[in-house]
Amino acid sequence: MIEGAAWRRWVFYNIPLIVFVFVLLFPFYWMIITTFRPDGELYRPWNAANYQPFWTNNPTLDHIRYLFEETSFARWMVNTMFIAAVSTVISLVCGVLAGYALARLNFPFAGGLGTAIFVTYLVPQTLLFIPLAEIIRNFRLGDTPWSLILTYPTFLIPFCTWLMMGYFKAIPKELEECARIDGASRFRAMLCIILPVAVPGIMSAGIFAFTLSWNEFIYALVFLSSPEQKTVPVGVTSELIRGDVFFWGPLMAGALLGSIPVAVVYSFFVEHYVSGLTGSVKG
Amino acid sequence: MAVTAVPGVASRPIPRLRRMEDERWLALALLAPTAVLLGLFIAYPFFEGVMLSLSSTRVGIEGQFVGLKNFEKIWSDSIFQTAVWNTFWYTAVTTVFKLGLGLWLAMLLNRHFRGKALVRAFILLPFIIPTVLSTFAWKWMFDPTFSVINWALFQIGFIDQRINWLGDPDLAMTSIIIVNVWRGVPFFAISLLAGLQTISPELQEAAAIDGARPWQRFWHVTWPLLLPVTMVVVLFSVIQTFADFQLVYVMTGGGPANATQLFATYAYQIGIGTGLLSEGAAISLAMFPFLFLIVVVQLLYIRRVETR
Amino acid sequence: MALVSIRNVNKVYDGGVHAVKNVNLEVRDKEFMVFVGPSGCGKTTTLRMVAGLESITSGDVAIGDTVVNELPPMDRDIAMVFQNYALYPHMSVFHNMAFGLKMRKFPKDEIDTRVREAAAILGIENLLDRKPRQLSGGQRQRVARGGAIVRPPQVFLFDEPLSNLDAKLRVQMRVELKKLHERLGTTAIYVTHDQVEAMTLGDRVVVMKDGVVQQVGEPLELYNTPANRFVAGFIGSPSMNFADVTLSGSNGALWAEAPGIRIGLPEPIARRINGRSGAKATMGIRPEDLHVARPGDPAELCFDAEVEVVEQLGSEILLDTRAGSSTFVASVEPTLRTRVHDRLKLAINPDRLHLFDAQTEAAI
Numbered sequence: 001m002i003e004g005a006a007w008r009r010w011v012f013y014n015i016p017l018i019v020f021v022f023v024l025l026f027p028f029y030w031m032i033i034t035t036f037r038p039d040g041e042l043y044r045p046w047n048a049a050n051y052q053p054f055w056t057n058n059p060t061l062d063h064i065r066y067l068f069e070e071t072s073f074a075r076w077m078v079n080t081m082f083i084a085a086v087s088t089v090i091s092l093v094c095g096v097l098a099g100y101a102l103a104r105l106n107f108p109f110a111g112g113l114g115t116a117i118f119v120t121y122l123v124p125q126t127l128l129f130i131p132l133a134e135i136i137r138n139f140r141l142g143d144t145p146w147s148l149i150l151t152y153p154t155f156l157i158p159f160c161t162w163l164m165m166g167y168f169k170a171i172p173k174e175l176e177e178c179a180r181i182d183g184a185s186r187f188r189a190m191l192c193i194i195l196p197v198a199v200p201g202i203m204s205a206g207i208f209a210f211t212l213s214w215n216e217f218i219y220a221l222v223f224l225s226s227p228e229q230k231t232v233p234v235g236v237t238s239e240l241i242r243g244d245v246f247f248w249g250p251l252m253a254g255a256l257l258g259s260i261p262v263a264v265v266y267s268f269f270v271e272h273y274v275s276g277l278t279g280s281v282k283g
Numbered sequence: 284m285a286v287t288a289v290p291g292v293a294s295r296p297i298p299r300l301r302r303m304e305d306e307r308w309l310a311l312a313l314l315a316p317t318a319v320l321l322g323l324f325i326a327y328p329f330f331e332g333v334m335l336s337l338s339s340t341r342v343g344i345e346g347q348f349v350g351l352k353n354f355e356k357i358w359s360d361s362i363f364q365t366a367v368w369n370t371f372w373y374t375a376v377t378t379v380f381k382l383g384l385g386l387w388l389a390m391l392l393n394r395h396f397r398g399k400a401l402v403r404a405f406i407l408l409p410f411i412i413p414t415v416l417s418t419f420a421w422k423w424m425f426d427p428t429f430s431v432i433n434w435a436l437f438q439i440g441f442i443d444q445r446i447n448w449l450g451d452p453d454l455a456m457t458s459i460i461i462v463n464v465w466r467g468v469p470f471f472a473i474s475l476l477a478g479l480q481t482i483s484p485e486l487q488e489a490a491a492i493d494g495a496r497p498w499q500r501f502w503h504v505t506w507p508l509l510l511p512v513t514m515v516v517v518l519f520s521v522i523q524t525f526a527d528f529q530l531v532y533v534m535t536g537g538g539p540a541n542a543t544q545l546f547a548t549y550a551y552q553i554g555i556g557t558g559l560l561s562e563g564a565a566i567s568l569a570m571f572p573f574l575f576l577i578v579v580v581q582l583l584y585i586r587r588v589e590t591r
Numbered sequence: 592m593a594l595v596s597i598r599n600v601n602k603v604y605d606g607g608v609h610a611v612k613n614v615n616l617e618v619r620d621k622e623f624m625v626f627v628g629p630s631g632c633g634k635t636t637t638l639r640m641v642a643g644l645e646s647i648t649s650g651d652v653a654i655g656d657t658v659v660n661e662l663p664p665m666d667r668d669i670a671m672v673f674q675n676y677a678l679y680p681h682m683s684v685f686h687n688m689a690f691g692l693k694m695r696k697f698p699k700d701e702i703d704t705r706v707r708e709a710a711a712i713l714g715i716e717n718l719l720d721r722k723p724r725q726l727s728g729g730q731r732q733r734v735a736r737g738g739a740i741v742r743p744p745q746v747f748l749f750d751e752p753l754s755n756l757d758a759k760l761r762v763q764m765r766v767e768l769k770k771l772h773e774r775l776g777t778t779a780i781y782v783t784h785d786q787v788e789a790m791t792l793g794d795r796v797v798v799m800k801d802g803v804v805q806q807v808g809e810p811l812e813l814y815n816t817p818a819n820r821f822v823a824g825f826i827g828s829p830s831m832n833f834a835d836v837t838l839s840g841s842n843g844a845l846w847a848e849a850p851g852i853r854i855g856l857p858e859p860i861a862r863r864i865n866g867r868s869g870a871k872a873t874m875g876i877r878p879e880d881l882h883v884a885r886p887g888d889p890a891e892l893c894f895d896a897e898v899e900v901v902e903q904l905g906s907e908i909l910l911d912t913r914a915g916s917s918t919f920v921a922s923v924e925p926t927l928r929t930r931v932h933d934r935l936k937l938a939i940n941p942d943r944l945h946l947f948d949a950q951t952e953a954a955i
Contacts, residue, residue: 013391016387017402020388020406024465025408028420045429094317095317097317098313098314108307125526126546126570128328128567129550131331131335132324132328157321217528217532218547232416237419237532259413259416259417262411266411274473485675488671490690491643492691493665493694493738494694494695495690503679503690508681
């Protein structure tokens with residue numbers, strides 16, 4: 001690229017980049033350091049002389065212990081994992097099937113259905129949560145993980161469908177035609193030939209769905225009430241605050257540990273996540 | 284010569300497999316689960332929501348049809364009006380900053396340097412990590428007594444009085460804007476980066492030889508070619524931000540004094556908090572016409588840009 | 592006077608790749624100079640340094656009287672045609688061609704006149720309102736050129752502009768380019784990997800390999816007197832035949848020997864060799880300089896060969912033959928009747944025999 005002298009490169013590119021990265025990552029650093037900092041050090045006013053933000057000399061596991069002993073944090077993690085995993089599977093199955101149908105089959109209303117699915121993405125959860133709460137209660141799903149497992153796909157499926165549509169469209173027709181000449185039925189051709197080729201797409205959609213499930217809040221907040229049923233975001237919000245008092249140590253511990261599963265899964269599939277994100281935007 | 288009929292050929296029944304071959308049936312089968320789920324948990328609640336907003340239901344109390352009374356009520360509610368204004372302001376300001384900063388970051392990333400893949404992966408973290416959790420980190424960073432931001436500003440010498448980020452009505456909106464922008468910039472940056480990478484560097488070089496300075500190259504070559512991707516990203520972001528709930532709920536709960544009240548948080552407060560389900564539903568639904576308009580306008584613009 | 596001086600120019604990339612090694616060239620005013628060589632030889636890098644798209648690690652580039660090392664591309668008064676044409680997809684043909692003028696703040700009516708003139712020269716006036724995606728490959732190529740000629744620069748730079756066209760179109764465009772150059776007379780540097788383009792277009796040709804200039808000269812010079820084995824094998828199609836030989840002197844004459852071949856070297860070459868008997872060398876002879884032996888051909892210029900493949904081209908026949916452990920391609924008249932496995936006697940045109948040092952590969 002046309003960049004010019006070395007000093008220009010530093011001023012215009014490297015330094016701003018470093019600033020961006022610092023700002024984007026600092027809150028996580030803050031999360032980490034607060035988790036391991038003893039209460040005594042934690043609660044120092046900002047203009048006190050002994051405010052020592054960036055390091056601690058007495059790391060402690062007290063907050064993490066508090067988290068696991070005094071709250072149902074472990075249970076929340078299990079809940080959230082379970083809900084996220086099952087929702088992702090459901091959405092992937094629906095998304096793959098629907099994506100295939102819309103991308104490769106000719107039938108009337110194909111365009112209309114595609115648009116309909118798109119439209120549902122535009123109906124945000126915050127619009128539906130009140131009537132949905134009633135419906136969930138009527139189906140007797142209130143306060144169970146199923147209330148979320150069945151409703152999360154509503155915002156995961158449209159996304160998975162588009163992603164898979166994009167991938168399916170890119171697979172050459174010859175692949176299927178070859179299989180059908182060899183005697184496979186349409187369905188069989190789809191299963192054995194197309195699906196393996198679409199694996200990267202499935203992985204992208206899967207990881208995106210997984211992170212989106214973890215990120216959902218309002219449905220979980222409204223549909224779940226007992227502490228053992230809660231998901232991590234809701235649990236951390238409701239159980240670690242007593243009235244006006246925030247237990248910042250355990251709170252940050254909860255935030256940190258709650259972030260780790262998503263971060264770990266993401267780190268294994270970064271490329272897939274990025275291609276999923278950019279695929280949805282370009283397609 | 285006797286001709287023996289080949290048994291079974293003429294009278295073979297049409298097997299179920301043939302039905303599968305019929306594309307329409309297959310399509311139906313494939314789309315059925317999606318249709319059921321979306322119908323049951325989006326279309327049905329939407330319809331129910333409309334019905335709810337037209338009645339006088341409260342928690343535990345069946346309501347009767349009251350027509351548009353709820354809407355009239357919230358329309359004259361000053362808090363609702365504040366919420367509407369706040370939501371528009373919040374959405375507009377954050378989108379502008381997310382676009383500007385995201386574009387800048389995308390251009391910084393659109394070159395070769397060591398560790399590029401690593402940087403790109405780390406940069407997405409604010410977007411990946413559950414909003415509620417990272418928002419708590421910010422809330423802690425903004426805490427009036429213990430804020431590390433205040434400490435930093437104090438050390439540099441900018442302030443000597445505390446900055447009450449979340450308690451001061453004027454500052455609270457700024458604070459949530461900061462957090463929303465922080466969270467959204469990576470999404471914009473990575474998406475726009477992908478768009479930038481589809482623009483051949485040859486075009487930039489040709490423009491340079493043609494006499495275009497860097498700013499001119501951006502305006503005449505890069506920006507027009509980036510427009511389609513930009514519009515889609517903005518569309519997604521606007522929808523999300525307009526309907527935002529988590530961030531505000533955690534940071535300020537809508538306060539102080541409704542300074543950060545949005546559609547979603549107010550609907551929650553009225554519907555779930557106070558139990559006035561119908562009015563809450565009305566507030567939620569009030570989002571819809573605005574959202575619809577914004578989306579339609581943007582889609583039309585996208586259509587125009589793509590066929591230009 | 593728009594000549595381009597490339598003096599002791601080197602390009603080293605981060606990571607240590609030495610792409611261009613000490614290139615020294617003078618492109619004369621109004622000259623059409625072609626850089627040719629295999630991919631990775633440094634020709635494009637050199638061109639880009641002249642354009643200002645790559646920084647110069649050491650050495651100087653001067654356009655006219657000005658040393659341009661520090662000048663950005665837009666201030667060097669050059670125009671460039673890219674391999675992929677670099678047409679702005681969102682602008683019409685007119686605006687594509689006008690872009691450079693617009694950036695340099697030419698008045699509107701002047702832009703209009705110039706663009707239309709250039710379009711007329713290239714025969715694309717009826718395409719001015721179309722977008723690039725609506726044009727064929729050949730049309731896009733012309734638009735790219737149009738953009739370059741609206742603002743007569745001091746130097747034209749071409750980066751493999753014809754590689755993306757199919758063979759027939761390429762021949763047509765070559766002719767157009769040559770006519771354009773004759774008409775405008777601007778100094779030009781043209782980069783290609785196709786030696787046919789180099790031979791037909793260049794006033795002078797620079798052959799490069801691995802970042803080093805192998806030879807500079809007029810096309811015919813390179814063809815007739817290649818400076819080393821690489822140039823000899825690169826220029827000319829089908830390429831020159833090479834055989835590893837050992838030199839031996841006997842009976843007062845010098846011989847080049849390889850299993851199955853014994854060629855008597857003509858006097859001019861023998862003189863140059865001067866006591867290198869026993870040395871190894873590479874013998875080179877072009878297919879068109881081999882013919883089926885006729886009764887008058889001297890025996891020391893002939894050798895026996897077996898036909899392996901017959902390629903009938905219509906205008907000639909290419910025979911792939913084997914003589915001992917060496918293979919030779921011979922270009923013979925199209926009327927020759929011959930089949931695979933036939934044994935022939937081939938004769939060498941003595942004036943066209945080349946000899947290259949086995950180690951340095953330089954021409955002897």
